[in-house]
Amino acid sequence: MSRSYGFDTLQIHAGARPDPATGARQVPIYQTTAYVFRDADHAAALFNLQEVGYIYSRLTNPTVAVLGERIATLEGGVGAVCCSSGHAAQIMALFPLMGPGCNLIASTRLYGGTVTQFSQTIKRFGWSAKFVDFDDLDALAAAIDGNTRAIFCESIANPGGYITDIRAVADVADRAGLPLIVDNTSATPWLCRPIDLGATLVVHSTTKYLTGNGTVTGGAIVDSGKFDWSASGKFPSLSAPEPAYHGLKFHETFGPLAFTFHSIAIGLRDLGMTMNPQGAHYTLMGIETLSLRMQRHVENARKVAEWLENDPRVEHVTYAGLPSSPYYERGKRVCPKGAGALFTFAVRGGYQACVKLVDSLELFSHVANLGDTRSLIIHSASTTHRQLTPEQQKAAGAAPNVVRVSIGIEDADDIIADLDQALAKATA
Template identity: 60%
Template sequence: MSDRLPGFSTLAVHAGAQPDPTTGARATPIYQTTSFVFNDADHAASLFGLQAFGNIYTRIGNPTNAVLEERVAALEGGTAALAVASGHAAQVVVLQQLLQPGDEFIAARKLYGGSINQFSHAFKSFGWNVVWADSDDIASFERAVTPRTKAIFIESIANPGGSITDIEAISTVARKAGVPLIVDNTLASPYLIRPIDHGADIVVHSLTKFLGGHGNSLGGIIVDAGTFDWSTGGKYPMLSEPRPEYHGIRLQETFGNFAFAIACRVLGLRDLGPALSPFNAFMILTGIETLPLRMQKHCDNAKAVAEFLAGHPAVASVSYAGLASDKYNQLARKYAPKGAGAVFTFSLKGGYDSGVSLVSKLQLFSHLANVGDTRSLVIHPASTTHSQLDDAAKVKSGAGPDVVRLSIGIEDKEDLIADLEQALGA
């Protein structure tokens, strides 16, 4: 190729991949092996001592996974990435590098219900404390900062309501506090929003959703922006202090602008063990090749469905940033000009019972707990994904009792609208 930088669609197909040097296979092979042969004793020692890069054991790294990591890093504009078993695993591995027992991190209230549960309950056993802030009130993040704050966590497009977060404004708060900004970019994908371009230091994804795109493989990924100075103020000893398990190496000094990704691999993945299956990595890689095509279709369909629902007499309100009347429309125009995503919510005039009833009457939409599939999906969050929250918390997270969440697929939009029309009429 020429010296020009490849475009997004080219990167989605080619980044990280080369024909297999042994067989000439053009598709990335599935390296379905637990471990790898060393050249000799010195080679093995250099790999275990972080003095050379290479393959040791699939729990720590695998050639199929490595292509996936390089591809997503390229699409997000990061320096390096680490693939893990799920989006939840990515969050655990990220925060393990940043937090010590008793430390705090700030999180936006508008999050996937599973993340709210993980942050509120599971992380307590590690001594990690979440402090909640309102993404519609940037000052609430500033007020939440204390000397124990070690990170800020937000979603670029919030699940379930599809609201757009002002990444740049919250990044300013993080910079002032001297802590990294972590952005879950699952609902947007890098096709719509690249959080690193707007001040994010770390990006996480559930690869299960739009990047994989076909509802067939679990996965998660961590992308290192290479923008944060981990030696500042001694806040992050996992990266700045000598690591006894690696003969006193200081990860930031040794690995520079991809030190965080290395820490996640050699301190987090190595010891916690949430390794991604090479087969799942292969499936997700295949999905990413069509990400630009799928994502645009998702967004075009979602806007058409949202417009239909906004005009239906049984619908009380529609929360979709792609609508001109939506409170997040200006942020959508700024951050996601190609489309406001494909996941959104709407409220029914009949309340909780109407939401549950509608879900049961839909025929083309699949009733299940996932988003980002080629198929259109529906769920009633208050009775499922957010059921562990009390009523006030459900409303604050955008999952009130009358709310239905849709994940719009790539079917013909006329068929999706017809299915909703018959269910609402029934």
């Protein structure tokens, strides 16, 4: 765009123009698998990465491309690649960096599915993960070895709403010459911009707040364009000759966009974790109201958390927006507009009381999701984190006596009233 616009403008306009053929104001859904080449030379140039364009929708699609540019703009990155889910985005982010025998350092405070992906599934690729409490920066630095290729955390961790000191973690990553990957799903770029705090890559489950309406799954990886992939020799996928493209070196050829181009030309080509154009369309419509929704999410979450903290039926609340939280001051630095709308609270009566609470709610939806306009609840220990050991559950903030809530944009008094009646039944 021709000037520096504010967030509210960019969330509506970035990456898009009226359709030149029809004048359509909304981004069209390009429901097509393939694209006609102008001639043989044009096709060859596209396949040789000598010209940017559309070949096949597993790689690129005009609707999806607009979404990628919009997310990259909001995050302050140089490019973004959209894919089929948040879990796909995590694998896509690691794919150019890792190799057999390599490891990443991951925060202990992560979504349970991410812990499972990193502790179990990536072993099939010959990768491994070390889990460290990122509040202990010395332990983080000590965990790095010669085979470490990335550091991974969440800005606002799921489920407990813990806030990572991204700047401090980025400093550790910089000293080790490693990229920092930050999952910004729970915060969104309206609350936090990890790249501004030193992150190399940002990943999203666009399924959540970015879409905001619980309709489609999706993921995105945003490239800061600031990392020197050739400095250490540890990232040959990006710095060394690529046999599939006649020896082309991605970092040498594409500079700041090396990671983005590699993720399309190699990652989407071979892994096939493609976002469909209808899904991208739903997410684009959701992003148009992102700032408005997030403001209401945060306002409601603060009111609900304050009410819960003062209720004798509740043992504790983890919301970082409460002055009593150990992460309150950090939250104001990392997420100055608010601590998000995701947190947990412990119910007196333990596991069974949590189950009764979930079953007694009327306004809340009991689902394995977050970031919807609707208020959502789940008992993580029996669902999203049930594959973890009790020690891992506790470390992740998903102990058996804890429920996770994603506070929606309904009337806050109605949300509180629903929790009140359900707590009465759960702790009777």
